[in-house]
Amino acid sequence: xxxxxxxxxxxxxxxxxxxxxxxxxxxxxxxxxxxxxxxxxxxxxxxxxxxxxxxxxxxxxxxxxxxxxxxxxxxxxxxxxxxxxxxx
Numbered sequence: 718x719x720x721x722x723x724x725x726x727x728x729x730x731x732x733x734x735x736x737x738x739x740x741x742x743x744x745x746x747x748x749x750x751x752x753x754x755x756x757x758x759x760x761x762x763x764x765x766x767x768x769x770x771x772x773x774x775x776x777x778x779x780x781x782x783x784x785x786x787x788x789x790x791x792x793x794x795x796x797x798x799x800x801x802x803x804x805x
Contacts, residue, residue: 720792722756723785725749726764730782733772 729738729749739746757763764778774782 718759719752719755720789722752722759723789725752726756726781727785727789729753729765729772730774730778730785733774735772 725738725742725744728741729735732738732741735746735749739749742749753765757765760777760781762777763775764781766773766775
């Protein structure tokens with residue numbers, strides 16, 4: 718799993734709009750869409766229901782929206798612990 722994909726998911730879950738999320742992330746909508754497709758392939762579930770007018774979270778997406786920030790914070794904490802152990 719790519720952590721960038723998870724971070725982008727969090728922003729898209731907040732915005733529920735590809736254009737606004739892509740703007741916040743300073744990337745194209747097509748790049749964001751590819752990231753979300755990769756994230757869904759990684760987990761093997763659909764996290765967004767999309768149509769031409771809106772984006773909604775699926776049940777799996779709601780769970781990921783709740784858990785993703787915890788995973789990202791945990792990764793940051795682990796990184797800091799490892800750097801501290803290595804004396805950096």
